Amino acid sequence: MKIGLLETGEPPGPLKATYGGYGSMFETLLGDGHAYRAYDVQRGELPAHPAENDAYVITGSSAGVYDPLPWIEPLKAFLRSARGETPLVGVCFGHQIMAEAFGGKVEKSPKGWGVGLQAYAVAERAVWMDDAAEVAVPGSHQDQVVDLPPTARVLAGSAFTPYGILAYDDAPAISMQFHPEFAPDYAKALIEARRGTRYTDPQADAAIASLDSPNDRARMADWIRRFLAQASS
Structure with a gap:
């Protein structure tokens, strides 16, 4: 499979x-x-053109989907053109920009930062998922999807991040707020780089400690691979 990696940060x-x-x-x-x-x-x-690749992954970014940056609107336009034509997987910023492009709303959450290991309870099981009742994966975000796009379904989430994993009924498209691509060592280094600016010392310490717990990155990789295989069959 040819996978286009849309690097937004x-x-x-x-x-x-x-x-x-x-x-x-x-x-x-x-x-x-x-x-x-x-x-x-x-x-x-x-x-x-969307047909340039068999599927697309939209990465995380330090930008907000609401920022007046020259590349935001062209990316939304591309996602709308690819919707229903090419499988899409969005992660963190990618999750948010897909939601905005497809009719939802994202904002900077008054809840503050979600950082460290983030656990989501599974609310609905898609065919490409296994029988896990909960998944825990490193996360790093302050923005959140607050209004669901039409046709979006919530597959998993938490009290802090209700719309944690989304799937779309009318297109081969899924997205998630946490970061399965972040190895714990990188997630820890990112927290240290932001200590004292984005996070207080107690927040950073707690987040780093949480990353020593078992995580479901391998499971999420398997879910994404199975989604892409099913969507392209």
Whole structure:
């Protein structure tokens, strides 16, 4: 499968040199057997047509979907053109931009930051999911989807993040607020890089400690692979 990686951000400062970019993190997560092509969306690079790849992954970003940045509207337009034509997987910012592009609403949550290991209870089981009742994966976000797009269904969430995993009834499209591509070591390094600016010391300490617990990154990778296989069959 040819997977287009729509990179909407990159790790801050020296973390990219150590851990790689978000596109390469998804290559590691989803594994061999696919051909990957990365697009630097922040610099205006998008596929000329959805058929350029068999599926697309939209990555995380430090930007907000409501920011007046020149690449936001073209990305929304591309997602609308790809909807129903090419399978889509959105993660964190990707989850939010899909929701905005498809008629939902995203805002900076008054709940503050969700950071560290984030657990979502499964509310509805899609055919590409297994029988897990809960999934716990590293997360890092302040923005949240607050109004569901039409045709979106909630597959999993929490009291903090009610719309944690979404699927769309009218298109092969899924999205999630947490970050299965974040290895715990990277998630910890990201928290340390933001300590004292975005997070207080107690918040950072608690989030870092949570990342030592078992996580479901491998399960989420399997779910995404199964979704893509089903959507392309």
